Amino acid sequence: MNTVHVVVPAGIDDPARxxxxxxxxxxxxxxxxxxxxxVVEHAVPGAWPVPDDSCAAALAAVxxxxxxxxxxxxxxxxxxxxRDPTAxxxxxxxxLLVHMVPRPRNDGGTAGSARSGTSGATRGLPNEVLAAAAxxxxxxxWARSRRVAAFDVHERRVHVVEPGVDGAPPAPGTASGGRLLCVAVVTPTKGLDILLEALSGVAGLDWDCTCAGALDMEPAFAADMLRKVRNGVLAGRVHFPGPRNGAALDALYATADVLLLASREESYGMAMAEALVRGIPVIAPRVGGVPGTLGRTASGTVPxxxxAPEDxxxxxxxxxxxxGxxxxxxxxxxxxxERRTELLARSWEAAAGRLAGVLSGAAPARAARERPGDG
Known part of the structure; x- marks a missing residue:
């Protein structure tokens, strides 16, 4: 029987995150x-997603x-x-399972971390670790192409395993189209500041927006967003209920007309797939994997x-x-x-099957790389 040791940060099941x-x-x-x-799971304790000095020791122990x-x-x-990836x-x-390709750190700390939207030491993907991985x-x-281009990783060692999608009934929508939904942690990376500025520009129209996502990943930023809503033209129009999971998230999608995203970075965009599988169109910036996940219909129509990003x-x-x-x-x-029909074929079971193929080849790939002339 095949065995895999899955090493993850502690807290991946936290409903608040x-x-x-x-x-x-x-x-x-x-x-x-x-x-x-x-599957042998190892949860590494520590101050993830922004590690402190104890995190490296905890990971080394695992x-x-x-x-x-x-x-x-x-x-x-x-x-x-x-520590010591070569050894x-x-x-x-x-x-190595990498959910996000970080962009160069030239934003003075605004963009935040790849996974959660928090700034700090998680930004970089060390070349040594990428080079060491089988x-x-x-x-x-998109993430595959960026990883091959930006890092010294042979394209044969980089595999695409897109997330699966759970089925859900189509959302009925409303006649006016004014039920707006954003599903994203409230951080700069997810562009909530951009979203609020955009909504301020259409404050004279008839709409209501719910922004569902954790508020405690960058508390100062989230507090600023809440203050802007409370004290400005968006008061009573934009709602921050915090993170939503399961039936509560399903209920938000069921009453939504359109999904809004304003991300500065996005490798795949699972919220987009969750919306599209319910027949909900998406308004989002042209960043990262957004165009690929959004896709097109057989006739070439974008759903x-x-x-433009950050606009x-x-x-x-x-x-x-x-x-209008x-x-x-x-x-x-x-x-x-129409896109919903295509996405329904992308099950998590099929995705795991593709990942299993990568895992099965890891040991032979490691052995091959140790032979002279192999890369």
């Missing part, structure tokens, strides 16, 4: 086990306790804390509106067009429903 990366980790563990794998030759799936959030790769068949798993084709006026213009044009709403809803 939902994230695409956490959901991906949990579902893959579950589906691999259902597919016959022995990795040091694994049996020689073990196949290990390591969440990329932990990668900056890996680690000599002992273990390491598969295989690297990317969660979107939403893609705007509140462009985002406001898209919302204005959505609210009933024919546009009908066309985009039809496209989203």
């Amino acid at each position: 939902p994230s695409g990366g956490n959901i991906y980790d949990r579902r893959m563990c579950r589906e691999l086990a259902a597919g016959g794998w022995t 990795l040091g306790g694994l049996p020689r030759g073990a196949t290990v799936l390591l969440d990329g959030l932990l990668a900056p804390c890996v 680690l790769a000599a002992r273990l068949a390491l598969v 295989a690297v798993v990317a969660t979107s084709p 939403g509106i893609v705007v 509140p006026e462009a985002l406001a213009g898209a919302v204005r067009a959505w609210l 044009d009933g024919a546009l709403r009908r066309r985009l809803r039809a496209a989203a429903l």
Whole structure:
């Protein structure tokens, strides 16, 4: 029987901290086990997603306790804390699961971390860890292309395993299209400041927006967003209920007309897939994996509106067009429903099957790289 040791940050099941990366980790563990794998999970304690000095020691203790030759799936959030990756790769068949490709740190600390939107030491993906891994798993084709281009990783070692999608009934929508929804942690990376500025530009129109996501990842930033809503033209129009999971999140999608995203970075965008599988169009910036996840119908129609990144006026213009044009709403809803049919075929079980293939090849890949002439 195949065995994989999955090393993740502690807290991936915390309902107060939902994230695409956490959901991906949990579902893959579950589906691999259902597919016959022995999954041994190791939760590394520490101040994730912004590690303190104790995190490297905690991770070293976990990795040091694994049996020689073990196949290990390591969440990329932990990668900056890996000590001596070359020695680690000599002992273990390491598969690095990276949910996000960080952009260069030239924003003075604004952009935040890849996984959660918090700034700090998790930004970098050390080249040494990437080079040591027998295989690297990317969660979107865009992330794969960026990883091959930006880091010294041979393209043969980078594999795409996109998230799965759970089925859900189509959302009925409203005649006016004014039920706006954003599902994102309240951080700069997710662009909540951009979103609020855009919504301020359409404050004279008839709409209501719910922003569902954790408020405690960057408390100062979240407090500033709440203050802007409370004291400005968005008072009573924008709601921050905090994180939502399960039935509570399903209920938000069921009453939504359109999903709004304003992310500065996005590797895949699981909220988009969750919206589209319910036939809900998406308005989002052209960043990272957004265009790929949004996709097109067979006729070439995009099931939403893609705007320039970090451009509140462009985002406001898209919302204005959505609210003011009933024919546009009908066309985009039809496209989203067509896209829904395609996405329903992307099960988590199938995704785990692709990941299992990568894991099965990790030990042979590690052995091949140790032979002279192999890369």
